[in-house]
Amino acid sequence: MIIDEQQRSASKRASMADYLAPQVRAIKPSGIRRFFDLAAGRKDIITLGVGEPDFVTPWHVREACVYALEMGKTQYTSNAGTPELREEIAYYLHNEFKVTYDPAKEVLVTVGGSEAIDLALRALIAPGDEILVPEPCYISYSPITSISGGVPVGIETYAKDSFKLTAESLQAAITPRSKLLILCYPSNPTGGIMTYEDWLPIAKVVEENDLIVISDEIYAELTYGTKHVSFAALPGMKDRTILVSGFSKSFAMTGWRLGYACGHPELIAAMLKIHQYTVMCASNMAQVAALEALRNGMEEKDRMVESYNQRRRLVVKGFRDIGLECHEPQGAFYAFPSIAGLGMTSEEFATGLLTEQKVAAVPGDVFGLGGEGHLRCSYATSVSQLTEAIERMGQYVRKIKGE
Structure with a gap:
């Protein structure tokens, strides 16, 4: 059957976006990266984002990688990761x-903890499965769930409970x-x-x-006064749990992109x-570096x-x-102060703070239920920068209050 040009034209999609998978088209860009990109390259901006x-x-971790390159370790490894690294992780x-x-x-050694989470979700989700996600939380869980065909279901946690998940909720x-x-x-x-x-x-x-x-335990090493308890260590939970972690946060190895799942x-x-x-396998050289970090990097980790x-x-x-209520964080390197009493949304506050005071932080609403009315501020930056950022935020708060 011959299709004339008018019919052919009518059958074409209106734009390139129409070719995209619906579940991908529906995903919003990262709220974290948006504020980071606005601040990138600006020396006058203090970023807590x-x-x-x-x-x-x-240095000794970097040196191990350099030596691996000098010795020609540039090949693929086993798909699951080198036996030496897997043994050291265990x-x-x-x-x-x-x-x-x-x-x-x-x-299993992966390309960052993020790949491990993605693999776990894709391996387990059938279309329509509901995935329970305590929120506020890391922004990737719900989008990856949706891409995999699942349905994310948020469970709100609260500052009054120190943002702990409760059995009742x-x-x-x-x-x-x-x-x-x-x-x-x-x-x-x-x-x-x-x-526990x-x-x-x-x-x-x-x-x-x-x-x-x-169980995403990427911040397991970063606790203050109370040692981390892995959910997999609970009686009967090991076989029900995929433990995800990596080297990015605890060993300052974000750019190496190396994680694992157990x-x-x-x-x-x-x-x-x-x-x-x-992806076939994680980088050979990065695995060498991670092995060195586990074997000889604990003192540096403790100092950090x-x-x-x-x-x-x-x-x-x-x-x-400066008048902002703030739950005291016991782990990771984030504070989550409340701006709820200032008559502004998190987005409005963060945008004004960046524009007027040159401080970049992330509006809490991007982290899901319970995030609105808060601001995520990373304190993984210098004391001088943090001190100046708080001073600028104080000026902004006083202006909003009319003081």
Whole structure:
């Protein structure tokens, strides 16, 4: 059948955007990156926006990578990662967090913790599955869920509860379609943590409702006074949990893009299949560097944590002194002050702060339920910069209040 030009023209899509998959077209650009891009390259702007250590990767870790290059380690590795690195990851997790994995079958090295989360979701989600996400939370969970065909279901947490997930709120969100629970403690963006006692009732709900858990523990090493408790270490939870972590935050290795996932052999095998067909393997040289970090980088890691702790105390006091209520973060390197009493949305406050006072922070609404009325401020920057940022924010707050 011959189609004339008028019919052919009518059948064409109106724009290139019409070719995109609907679930991709519906995703909003990253609210974090938007404010970071506005500040990028501006020396007059103090940025508290991006969650990146201001430390450089320790010299001996960089040197290990350089030596690997000199020795010609430029080939692919095993898809799952080098055996040496997987063994060291398993050893580290057993020593630090009392959870034991078989490095041959239960550990997968990935391109950052983000790839590990993506692999886990794609390996587990069937169309229409509901994925439970305590919020405010890291901005990637819901978009990746949607791309994978799942339905993200937010569970609001509150400053009055130190942003902890409660068993009651979790149970209330569960339906017959619920399949996965994504956890991120220590929390980005709130700095909230969960103790062993906090986890026990959550584990009970997980077991009773036959859920699988993705536990993003990328900030596990960054806690202040209370040691991190891995959800996988709870009785009966190891086989239900995919533990995700990496080297970006604790060892100042963001640009190396190296993470890992640990879990039940069948779950890891499923994730490995996707990994094989998408990225093949993580960088050989980055794996050499990560091995060095685990074996010899603990002293530097501890020094970085102590520095973050000093800055944590500085920013919490500073925000309170200028009249902003601020939950005291117990982990990660974020403060989440409230601007709810100022008569502005988070977006309006953050935009005005950037425009008038040259301080970039992230409006809390981009982190989901409970984020509106807050601002995420990373304190992974110098004390002098933090001090100046708080002074500028104080000037902005006083102007809003008419003082």
